[in-house]
Amino acid sequence: MTTEVRVPTLGESVTEATVATWFKKPGDAVAVDEMLCELETDKVTVEVPATAAGVMGEIVAKEGDTVGVDALLATITEGEGAAPAPKAEAADPAPASGGGGESVDVMVPTLGESVTEATVSTWFKKVGDSVAQDEMLCELETDKVSVEVPAPAAGTLGEILAKEGDTVQADGKLAVISGGSGAAAAPAADAPAAAPSASGGGKDVEDAPSAKKAMAETGLSSDQVEGSGRDGRVMKEDVAKAAAAASAAPASAPAAAPTAPAPRAPVSADDASREERVKMTRLRQTIARRLKDSQNTAAMLTTYNEVDMTAVMALRNEYKEEFLKKHGVKLGFMSFFTKACCHALKEVPEVNAEIDGTDIVYKNFVHMGIAAGTPTGLVVPVIRDADQMGFAAIEKAIAEKGARARDGKLSMAEMQGGTFTISNGGVYGSLMSSPILNPPQSGILGMHKIQQRPMVVNGEIVARPMMYLALSYDHRIVDGKGAVTFLVRVKDALEDPRRLLMDL
Structure with missing residues (x-):
């Protein structure tokens, strides 16, 4: 079976993009949600994930090509022969958790046109709780609306990957539901140990190729740039921001020094004790x-x-x-x-x-x-x-x-x-x-x-x-x-x- 990889929705009023980088070549094995390529529009950089596991087939749009929304980028051949390696890596945590039923990933739902990330505002369940299919697990807050995330299957909430206050990308993983009534204990115990290896401290994530090129041109290293991509991945626009901040800092530092300590009017200690500071919602x-x-x-x-x-x-x-x-x-x-x-x-x-x-x-x-x-x-x-x-x-x-x-x-x-x-x-x-x-x-x-x-x-x-x-x-x-x-x-x-x- 062949799956087509097409240009996703690029945002309101954006009709075309340029293929910046391919991370895979024909014949490579790919896993579901693995990044295949990166597109650049006049506003943002868009990553295109694999919609199915299998083998990378034909690449229709080469690097540098201009493509419209929903244009065909490549094909993925689904089958038994090529997907074992990615699937085996993805499945490694399951045996470690003690098994006892199939695990179902809870993913970030579609957030809407031009919306690429959300903040986890509230978890209605905690690790170890039993959940029914379609029961509300958590609530996400985007720039415009709140999105409730239902359970894709019944079982036990085994692991929460995105905590309250975390920013998650579209199609990111929020949690894992373990099938069966007794499957929760082991995943819950293993979660703390598994989390560090999964996150890799944020520095094992491969930076975007376009970002690497930009860092080389500006003389910045990855530890000098704060990544806004998935799992802290450094994107091209992050490098531009860091470069602009670095160039502006020497010039602005002397002038900014007197005003930096006072971002707001002074408040007496008595008044400060009666104030309440609340973080603005994304909306x-x-x-x-x-x-x-x-x-x-x-x-x-x-x-x-x-x-x-x-x-x-x-x-x-x-x-x-x-x-x-x-x-x-x-x-x-x-x-x-x-x-x-x-x-x-x-x-x-x-x-x-x-x-x-x-x-x-x-x-x-x-x-x-x-x-x-x-x-x-x-x-x-x-x-x-x-x-x-x-x-x-x-x-x-x-x-x-x-x-x-x-x-x-x-x-x-x-x-x-x-x-x-x-x-x-x-x-x-x-x-x-x-x-x-x-x-x-x-x-x-x-x-x-x-x-x-x-x-x-x-x-x-x-x-x-x-x-x-x-x-x-x-x-x-x-x-x-x-x-x-x-x-x-x-x-x-x-x-x-x-x-x-x-x-x-």
């Missing part, structure tokens, strides 16, 4: 980094308007019971805003576009991001092709994704690919704010609290339910005229919802 770190990157990259500007919600509220009150009875979901304001934004984006397409290098990419569809607050931070689930959906479908999608977001069940795919975002700060009582762009998007609409305010209507002062709207946009591709036009179209559609039916 919160990513939110902080992305928001600051957005401010640093985009020429962000915000324009404001206000909308009289009288017509929408009257229409909603008139049909909400009938709508709930027919569609099984409540009629809220978000579907009106989503439809109004989709309508306005057709007229002002640059708000639904993004910058890619020196190109503007116009999206002939609307994947609407709906920002949602959760106990762990802000997430933005995406409703795909919202411009093709009716009110009921939009409300159902918002309700379902909102519930999944609060429960931490959103997948990576559900939070990627958005072209425009709506953020509703009004649910928390916000009267006015300037939302920050969700890159690479070029527009985000901020909704706010509906408040009765005196308005002049037909020469008379009357109380009307008013809401401030804020559109933050990337001024690099959206001009002021386009931004104002977008907000006015949203305002018109909400103040007279019949315009949506007439496509006006």
Whole structure:
């Protein structure tokens, strides 16, 4: 049987890579998850593991070739003849553990597009505990979501390889489940002895060939570079960081000396004893980094308007019971805003576009991001092709994704690919704010609290339910005229919802 080795997903907006190094040649024996080659994109270095054990067959893409996503790299011939050596090495720990049943590896599940590592946040089981198939073993935290890891088989948790707080790579091994009720004791006893030999102290791991070349060019040794790859493997980008730090250190040292001891304002001993220091979660770190990157990259500007919600509220009150009875979901304001934004984006397409290098990419569809607050931070689930959906479908999608977001069940795919975002700060009582762009998007609409305010209507002062709207946009591709036009179209559609039916 022949298994194809293909280019993995390289990350959002990355469509091709260069084959940097092959670690195997045709005829070599390979084990499952053994690294076959290394690809380099314009952003990261990607390792390609073997998806099956066997013999390395034909190498289709040579070193230096440019390949696209899912392109064929090589083939692996599965069979009895070539795999014994890798399998024997992989199986060595099993006899030492006292045997008594098959061992099943607990691996890091697929983390999502462009996500290569996670942090082990919580283990629900400890070594020696019995586990049932699909029972939750641990929870991983990535830059965007929490991922629960179920038991792939029933048995006893024999060894935990990745402790709480450890960073693990995609497809890395987390633990070992021993089959049978009596198999736990020996593995648990052997675990401390086995761990050092498995890890090899972190220095027995082969550095990436591209990293070796870079170290030779910069005159650095491997002990001067902190590896970010699997098992501490030094990657090319690690060498670049170390070289940059080394070159900057002499120049910056004199100037930095006075400020280095005081990274934050002095705190009295009494105040310090009442403080609590908590490490930021990976999600919160990513939110902080992305928001600051957005401010640093985009020429962000915000324009404001206000909308009289009288017509929408009257229409909603008139049909909400009938709508709930027919569609099984409540009629809220978000579907009106989503439809109004989709309508306005057709007229002002640059708000639904993004910058890619020196190109503007116009999206002939609307994947609407709906920002949602959760106990762990802000997430933005995406409703795909919202411009093709009716009110009921939009409300159902918002309700379902909102519930999944609060429960931490959103997948990576559900939070990627958005072209425009709506953020509703009004649910928390916000009267006015300037939302920050969700890159690479070029527009985000901020909704706010509906408040009765005196308005002049037909020469008379009357109380009307008013809401401030804020559109933050990337001024690099959206001009002021386009931004104002977008907000006015949203305002018109909400103040007279019949315009949506007439496509006006």
